[in-house]
Amino acid sequence: MKNNFITFGKPEITQDDIKEIVKVLRSGWIGLGPKTEEFEKKFAEYQDIKYAVATNSCTAALHLALDAIGIKPGDEIITTPFTFAATANVITHMGAKPIFVDIDRDTLNINPNLIEKAISPKTKAIIPVHIAGRPCEMDKIKILAKKYRLFIIGDCAHAIESEYKNTKIGRWADISCYSFYPTKNITAIEGGMAITDNKKWHEIMKIKRLHGISKDAWKRYGKNGNNFYEVLYNGYKYNMNDVSAALGLSQLKRVEKNWRKRDILWKKYNDLFRGAENIKIVSSEEKKGEKHAHHLFIVLLNIDNLRMSRAEIINYLKKNGIGSGIHFLALHLQPYYKNTYGCKKGDFPEAEYASQRILSLPLDVNLNIKNIN
Numbered sequence: 283m284k285n286n287f288i289t290f291g292k293p294e295i296t297q298d299d300i301k302e303i304v305k306v307l308r309s310g311w312i313g314l315g316p317k318t319e320e321f322e323k324k325f326a327e328y329q330d331i332k333y334a335v336a337t338n339s340c341t342a343a344l345h346l347a348l349d350a351i352g353i354k355p356g357d358e359i360i361t362t363p364f365t366f367a368a369t370a371n372v373i374t375h376m377g378a379k380p381i382f383v384d385i386d387r388d389t390l391n392i393n394p395n396l397i398e399k400a401i402s403p404k405t406k407a408i409i410p411v412h413i414a415g416r417p418c419e420m421d422k423i424k425i426l427a428k429k430y431r432l433f434i435i436g437d438c439a440h441a442i443e444s445e446y447k448n449t450k451i452g453r454w455a456d457i458s459c460y461s462f463y464p465t466k467n468i469t470a471i472e473g474g475m476a477i478t479d480n481k482k483w484h485e486i487m488k489i490k491r492l493h494g495i496s497k498d499a500w501k502r503y504g505k506n507g508n509n510f511y512e513v514l515y516n517g518y519k520y521n522m523n524d525v526s527a528a529l530g531l532s533q534l535k536r537v538e539k540n541w542r543k544r545d546i547l548w549k550k551y552n553d554l555f556r557g558a559e560n561i562k563i564v565s566s567e568e569k570k571g572e573k574h575a576h577h578l579f580i581v582l583l584n585i586d587n588l589r590m591s592r593a594e595i596i597n598y599l600k601k602n603g604i605g606s607g608i609h610f611l612a613l614h615l616q617p618y619y620k621n622t623y624g625c626k627k628g629d630f631p632e633a634e635y636a637s638q639r640i641l642s643l644p645l646d647v648n649l650n651i652k653n654i655n
């Protein structure tokens with residue numbers, strides 16, 4: 283029986299993707315190696331930046347980035363409570379403290395006008411998250427970073443194709459981190475990438491992603507390898523492997539083509555919901571010079587006026603063959619963040635408002651325009 287269920291965030295895996303994966307599987311080298319290096323090179327080219335370090339997740343890339351800029355226990359890092367756990371978890375992994383700043387309801391991104399109030403002598407960095415692929419107001423964030431000498435680490439998990447003021451979004455931060463999780467705009471099954479123009483940070487991240495052992499020590503098993511290596515840092519096991527890289531590279535080739543496909547679906551959704559009484563489209567308006575990555579199509583449900591609860595709507599969609607998602611539940615109200623940092627209801631009203639009402643509808647290239655009606 284044909285399965286017509288629309289799985290939320292279903293990846294598109296083509297015959298070419300499979301061929302590329304099989305080639306690597308048969309090559310005799312499936313770990314960190316030449317395919318990963320090629321993926322780094324091509325991804326850096328696409329993002330118009332000098333260096334890229336491939337990792338096994340965006341979470342790992344964010345952690346490496348904070349490590350590379352020298353975050354220390356007790357430092358404070360500003361970010362949004364309207365994000366996935368990974369963004370703030372990596373701050374706590376460094377022994378630093380996440381300082382949440384509320385969002386703008388219309389974009390679901392951090393409200394740049396509230397950031398300055400949250401800066402203290404302990405603040406070392408800001409992590410803007412480009413929710414759904416909508417770029418944050420980076421010019422305002424950059425002015426503050428410069429004024430208070432703060433680093434910017436971009437959480438670009440949703441923002442592979444995003445641009446702000448006609449510049450790739452990743453260039454607006456000191457280091458920017460991407461995700462290739464299965465639901466993302468391109469996937470490597472699991473994977474991430476940290477990009478930067480800074481040679482020193484690039485070297486550190488490259489070494490630390492593989493146990494802190496000397497650069498290119500992964501080549502030790504190859505023909506020209508050297509079995510001896512040095513441990514230079516207390517590193518991590520965060521490397522990408524060549525099978526994942528083969529998939530990522532193959533997907534990267536059609537990143538713009540697939541963006542154009544999602545753009546058509548995006549516009550169709552907008553036409554459908556424009557003016558709807560109980561469904562508000564968020565994050566859809568693009569300003570001049572901006573490119574939205576169209577990673578997620580998120581609506582705000584007018585729950586006060588609807589006869590069904592959000593959970594009932596999700597179930598109703600499921601019964602009718604449509605998967606949906608919630609991106610995200612306000613992080614400051616999650617037990618760990620409440621218990622550890624004393625966050626409470628009412629601290630970030632806009633994030634809480636959105637968190638209660640959001641619903642993400644399917645937006646992947648397996649869909650066609652007839653699915654949206």
Ligand SMILES: Cc1ncc(COP(=O)(O)O)c(C=O)c1O
Pocket residue numbers: 338339340341342365366368369411437439440460461462463473474
């Ligand atoms: C905003 C955001 N940041 C970071 C991550 C972490 O990505 P990964 O699963 O590749 O570690 C995600 C994952 O969905 C995310 O949505």
